[in-house]
Amino acid sequence: MPQVLEFADVVVRRNARNIVDHVDWSVRGDERWVVLGANGAGKTTILQLAATLLHPTSGTVTVLDERLGRTDVFELRPRIGFASSAMARRVPPEETVLNVVMTAAYSVLGRWNESYEDIDERRALRVLAEWRLDHLADRTFGTLSEGEQKRVQIARAVMTDPELLLLDEPSASLDLGAREELLQLLGGYAQAPTTPAMIMVTHHVEEIPVGFTHVLLLRDGAVVASGPLEETLTAENLSATFGMPITLATEDGRYAARAASQNPGDR
Ligand SMILES: Nc1ncnc2c1ncn2[C@@H]1O[C@H](COP(=O)(O)OP(=O)(O)O)[C@@H](O)[C@H]1O
Numbered sequence: 554m555p556q557v558l559e560f561a562d563v564v565v566r567r568n569a570r571n572i573v574d575h576v577d578w579s580v581r582g583d584e585r586w587v588v589l590g591a592n593g594a595g596k597t598t599i600l601q602l603a604a605t606l607l608h609p610t611s612g613t614v615t616v617l618d619e620r621l622g623r624t625d626v627f628e629l630r631p632r633i634g635f636a637s638s639a640m641a642r643r644v645p646p647e648e649t650v651l652n653v654v655m656t657a658a659y660s661v662l663g664r665w666n667e668s669y670e671d672i673d674e675r676r677a678l679r680v681l682a683e684w685r686l687d688h689l690a691d692r693t694f695g696t697l698s699e700g701e702q703k704r705v706q707i708a709r710a711v712m713t714d715p716e717l718l719l720l721d722e723p724s725a726s727l728d729l730g731a732r733e734e735l736l737q738l739l740g741g742y743a744q745a746p747t748t749p750a751m752i753m754v755t756h757h758v759e760e761i762p763v764g765f766t767h768v769l770l771l772r773d774g775a776v777v778a779s780g781p782l783e784e785t786l787t788a789e790n791l792s793a794t795f796g797m798p799i800t801l802a803t804e805d806g807r808y809a810a811r812a813a814s815q816n817p818g819d820r
């Protein structure tokens with residue numbers, strides 16, 4: 554399986570500080586990565602590099618065999634799906650769900666005046682069904698629940714059939730039911746053989762869907778550990794990532810973490 558992303562000694566420097574600090578990382582087409590770290594660890598910045606929205610201060614970023622700085626990012630971007638709440642805030646609330654998803658084919662937000670081929674509409678309806686949104690196709694984006702809006706963001710990101718799918722905290726701020734529904738959909742998607750490489754950012758291990766294969770642990774912009782989930786997502790590595798003693802439990806492919814008891818008598 555070919556590589557879809559490679560970071561070599563990548564630094565992003567802002568205000569005399571490395572917010573991405575000498576990161577080496579590579580992702581293959583059949584891998585589904587979780588990027589995990591505390592608030593401010595650099596997760597979104599890493600995703601923006603992968604999305605070609607940002608260039609490194611030093612080091613090299615290669616996305617889908619194209620090296621940033623030596624390639625036309627406007628040709629590269631349609632091959633990458635990116636869903637984030639920052640993006641969702643730019644969707645006009647009066648836009649219909651079908652249009653929000655369908656317009657991804659043109660990399661614009663909002664319908665404006667393009668004429669769409671039937672094939673785009675058929676594909677959009679298929680993608681909506683895949684993300685349990687078909688009954689909402691004619692609703693306006695602004696009237697949806699938060700969980701439904703998150704699913705629309707992802708549907709929009711997969712509409713162009715990307716070779717790399719990037720999700721920035723897709724289940725943040727959802728209630729338990731909406732989170733579990735989304736994790737089930739993401740897990741099913743992650744396990745399908747035709748799914749592209751995925752990278753999902755989160756700061757909660759509880760939000761790692763079944764079917765994800767690898768994890769990159771970040772602290773202060775630097776890699777604490779990276780590799781296959783089973784061997785890399787350990788209490789020890791999590792403790793180093795979050796700077797406190799943490800215990801980790803696993804059940805049916807899902808994870809739960811909490812602070813380790815400070816009082817030996819509690820155990
Ligand atoms: N353009 C910028 N200028 C200065 N600091 C920034 C900029 N973008 C992000 N940062 C800082 O870099 C750190 C990492 O940010 P970010 O990648 O958004 O972290 P995360 O997504 O893990 O919460 C944070 O401390 C943030 O305040």
Ligand SMILES: [Mg+2]
Nearest residue numbers: 596597598721
């Ligand atoms: Mg972030």
